[in-house]
Amino acid sequence: MGIMNDEKRLDAVLERFYQRFNRYNTKVLKTLGEAIKQFDGLTPSQAHKLAQELKYSTEIDQLLNELSQLSGKSAQELDVLLDKVAEENVAFAETYYKVKGKEFIPYEDNIQLKRYVETIKKDTKGTFKQLSHSKQIGFTFKEGNKIIYKPLKKAFNDLLDEAAYNVSTGVTDYQSAMRNTIKQLADSGIKIHEDKVGYASGYNRRIDSSVRQNILTSVKQINIGIQERVGEELGADGVEISAHSPCGEDHLDIQGQQFSKKEFKKIDADLERPIGTLNCRHFVFSIILGVNRPSYTNKMLNDMRKESLSKVEYEGKTYVKYEATQVQRKLETEIRRQKDRQIIARSSGDKQEIETAQQKISQLTYKYNDFSNKANLDTYKNRLNVSQYHRVNVKKLK
Numbered sequence: 324m325g326i327m328n329d330e331k332r333l334d335a336v337l338e339r340f341y342q343r344f345n346r347y348n349t350k351v352l353k354t355l356g357e358a359i360k361q362f363d364g365l366t367p368s369q370a371h372k373l374a375q376e377l378k379y380s381t382e383i384d385q386l387l388n389e390l391s392q393l394s395g396k397s398a399q400e401l402d403v404l405l406d407k408v409a410e411e412n413v414a415f416a417e418t419y420y421k422v423k424g425k426e427f428i429p430y431e432d433n434i435q436l437k438r439y440v441e442t443i444k445k446d447t448k449g450t451f452k453q454l455s456h457s458k459q460i461g462f463t464f465k466e467g468n469k470i471i472y473k474p475l476k477k478a479f480n481d482l483l484d485e486a487a488y489n490v491s492t493g494v495t496d497y498q499s500a501m502r503n504t505i506k507q508l509a510d511s512g513i514k515i516h517e518d519k520v521g522y523a524s525g526y527n528r529r530i531d532s533s534v535r536q537n538i539l540t541s542v543k544q545i546n547i548g549i550q551e552r553v554g555e556e557l558g559a560d561g562v563e564i565s566a567h568s569p570c571g572e573d574h575l576d577i578q579g580q581q582f583s584k585k586e587f588k589k590i591d592a593d594l595e596r597p598i599g600t601l602n603c604r605h606f607v608f609s610i611i612l613g614v615n616r617p618s619y620t621n622k623m624l625n626d627m628r629k630e631s632l633s634k635v636e637y638e639g640k641t642y643v644k645y646e647a648t649q650v651q652r653k654l655e656t657e658i659r660r661q662k663d664r665q666i667i668a669r670s671s672g673d674k675q676e677i678e679t680a681q682q683k684i685s686q687l688t689y690k691y692n693d694f695s696n697k698a699n700l701d702t703y704k705n706r707l708n709v710s711q712y713h714r715v716n717v718k719k720l721k
Contacts, residue, residue, distance in 0.1 A: 356670025370490035554609025
């Protein structure tokens with residue numbers, strides 16, 4: 324079974340890239356937290372001296388160099404992945420070439436398709452190239468109603484200045500003075516910064532999520548592009564849309580269905596959420612109408628519809644099944660955010676924030692499991708994983 328038809332396999336591939344950059348994000352947070360911790364208990368002169376020493380250290384340069392190496396390794400793996408997706412798409416069509424009496428050219432020998440795949444690779448590798456530019460990697464901070472982006476080195480230097488300043492002002496609780504900053508660092512995570520039209524201060528995307536989404540997009544582009552090219556050669560006059568459950572209500576009536584190319588183009592243009600965009604997990608396959616049998620029976624599609632529209636009651640609110648999966652995603656995101664907070668709090672020595680974050684993690688994890696159970700949804704422990712997180716016994720902190 325090809326990766327495009329195996330959602331679990333696709334998720335596993337994307338997760339590997341996600342976790343690689345998530346581990347990097349954790350390493351950066353820990354480095355900054357450990358820097359904050361070093362200032363606790365110092366005199367003003369000691370704090371000023373330490374800030375200058377850390378500014379001239381090579382820690383940030385080493386982190387940026389490591390990121391460049393990670394991006395290079397990921398780009399190489401991306402080459403292999405996208406070639407595999409293309410190869411599976413082409414191999415799937417071999418039977419149809421034989422039926423139509425046309426010459427079948429395997430992907431490794433198909434120069435035209437290889438050129439197309441190379442253009443997709445080039446676009447996707449642009450994301451990895453950004454990771455080698457130090458000014459495009461950093462954190463975002465909220466200042467009033469504005470979101471301010473700071474490159475990693477500037478964010479680190481400003482953090483040192485803030486730590487030294489808080490020591491010099493003689494605050495009674497140094498950790499409390501730094502708490503808002505460490506929360507903002509955790510909530511931001513390492514971001515990729517892009518200057519984009521329409522965004523006054525640029526467009527910022529968290530590094531692990533950005534890499535994951537870009538790879539998924541490239542996989543979809545290759546699937547669509549090869550399907551269209553193979554379809555043209557075989558005289559395909561239609562498409563079939565994949566199906567899954569739970570499915571959003573806006574796609575329920577069209578998933579698993581076959582349409583002429585002209586029909587699908589009009590239907591897709593009228594959708595507020597076109598197929599394959601905005602977290603849509605559907606794929607489109609080229610077919611010959613009247614020749615390719617539908618992949619899904621009416622019973623299978625009706626069962627998917629019934630499940631997708633089934634109601635879930637929780638804490639006084641009613642959700643259809645698809646909406647319940649979106650609640651799951653939000654809970655997963657919030658659990659990861661609190662784990663990031665706990666990690667940097669541990670590194671900086673902020674016992675109060677460790678306790679606060681740990682309690683929230685426990686509460687959210689309970690709610691995640693309880694909600695998933697009552698909604699009859701599978702839980703995804705891998706989506707809760709944050710590198711180097713471990714539960715802390717808050718009683719032992721006191």
